[in-house]
Amino acid sequence: MSKILHRDLKKDPLLVSKGEGSYFYLPDSTKILDAAGGAAVTSVGHSNKEVTDKICDSIQNIQFVHSSLFTTDSAEKLASTILDDPKYQSLGFSKVAFYNSGSEANETALKLARQAFYEKGALQRTKVISRDLSYHGNTFGAMSLSGHKIRNKKFIDMQDPKTFLKVCPPFYRNFHISGETEEQFCDRLIKELDDKFQEAGPENVICFFAETMIGGTLGCVMPPKNYFERAKEICEKYGALLIYDEIMCGSGRLGSFFAWEQLTDEDNWDKVSPHISTFGKAIGSGYMPLSGVVVHKKVVDILKEGSGLSLSRHTYQSHPVACAAGLAVQEYIRSNNLLANIRNLGPKLGDLLKQELLGLEVVADVRGHGFFWCVEFLKSKEPMEAFDPSVEFSEIVGDTCLANGLTVIPCHGCVDGFLGDHILISPSFDITEEIVTEIVTILKKSVLEAMTKI
Numbered sequence: 001m002s003k004i005l006h007r008d009l010k011k012d013p014l015l016v017s018k019g020e021g022s023y024f025y026l027p028d029s030t031k032i033l034d035a036a037g038g039a040a041v042t043s044v045g046h047s048n049k050e051v052t053d054k055i056c057d058s059i060q061n062i063q064f065v066h067s068s069l070f071t072t073d074s075a076e077k078l079a080s081t082i083l084d085d086p087k088y089q090s091l092g093f094s095k096v097a098f099y100n101s102g103s104e105a106n107e108t109a110l111k112l113a114r115q116a117f118y119e120k121g122a123l124q125r126t127k128v129i130s131r132d133l134s135y136h137g138n139t140f141g142a143m144s145l146s147g148h149k150i151r152n153k154k155f156i157d158m159q160d161p162k163t164f165l166k167v168c169p170p171f172y173r174n175f176h177i178s179g180e181t182e183e184q185f186c187d188r189l190i191k192e193l194d195d196k197f198q199e200a201g202p203e204n205v206i207c208f209f210a211e212t213m214i215g216g217t218l219g220c221v222m223p224p225k226n227y228f229e230r231a232k233e234i235c236e237k238y239g240a241l242l243i244y245d246e247i248m249c250g251s252g253r254l255g256s257f258f259a260w261e262q263l264t265d266e267d268n269w270d271k272v273s274p275h276i277s278t279f280g281k282a283i284g285s286g287y288m289p290l291s292g293v294v295v296h297k298k299v300v301d302i303l304k305e306g307s308g309l310s311l312s313r314h315t316y317q318s319h320p321v322a323c324a325a326g327l328a329v330q331e332y333i334r335s336n337n338l339l340a341n342i343r344n345l346g347p348k349l350g351d352l353l354k355q356e357l358l359g360l361e362v363v364a365d366v367r368g369h370g371f372f373w374c375v376e377f378l379k380s381k382e383p384m385e386a387f388d389p390s391v392e393f394s395e396i397v398g399d400t401c402l403a404n405g406l407t408v409i410p411c412h413g414c415v416d417g418f419l420g421d422h423i424l425i426s427p428s429f430d431i432t433e434e435i436v437t438e439i440v441t442i443l444k445k446s447v448l449e450a451m452t453k454i
């Protein structure tokens, strides 16, 4: 067995020998279509030569400098590529910082927000409101922000519930009360958020921290209409910040660089745009670990006028090769119009999934946006009954897909944090219509096979 402390100590993962476009290969030449995109990471395919050439040039130039004293062209150019867009400038985004993982980016977002209040003299602002059944990362701060029942369980006693407060996720389908319309559901959630500020003492709250589109925990959930507009109004009423976690749904996956652009038309972006937004995964397509934090001028100015320092520091922040990878990926996405490809093929992927899968006995729902789709499974649709978690139905689907040459992301807990099985599909941004068909064909065949295994 492997000497690596893998995620599963009882079973080694499969060895991969090489990647090519939307596919990768095992040493015995088994070909696998990567519809998971390595958990919503891959955006420009595997082993993309244009990208790898630029990364090789970059590493031959300079492999590392410490960001306390130095910067590099790749980091500066990547920052400009993201921020120079006049649309984002006019909304006030003025700085971006680069890190490695999504967890680090979310830790940074939280620390920058706290630091800004501290330097403004609001030392009492120490509380954070986020949502149940959310996932913001694996490090302690990000985990405390998260409402992930399964992953948090063994660490929950080390987290302070008076600091990290939770509200209901905006997932109408699974969380509305019987008879409640989506509008009434949204009204209830907004009231709950306002009440939570009151419970904490509004003057004590740093921020409302939320995924723009909920990813893994509940499965590709867009909030009800006006949810974030109204949440932002509450944050501003109480002088708190609105922070979006776009690690999974951002960096283009929904068809625009920021996922929040999809919430409303461009004329109303100022009503939903956050004070801080994080991104990760697809930004670097996995060529190097890369994540980041975009910060509004309001927050940057407080720090500039205060200590003049950002206290979220990591040895590998602004890593020159990671930033070169991010830059090469962003250039490739732009020059090949890949966000337009997502806007064009995303609805087709969704329609085909619905057409082929919704009729199956165990498929309860197909939902999503752009290149980020979820298929939810139930043991019975009428009356609604989830599989017993011990069945691990999403794992059975995932394993069957893999045996049939397809990756998907098996997830659990979309009903109440423990119950509920779903899988995610998050392919590379450059897939073609033929690959869309191939994904849905293998997935349908695999779900049918999985149904015979329970």
Ligand SMILES: Cc1ncc(COP(=O)(O)O)c(C=O)c1O
Pocket: 100, 101, 102, 103, 104, 106, 135, 136, 137, 138, 211, 215, 216, 245, 246, 247, 248, 249, 280, 281
């Ligand atoms: C929404 C969200 N936030 C944060 C993270 C943590 O990112 P990482 O695993 O890169 O630390 C993830 C990872 O899946 C995520 O989906």
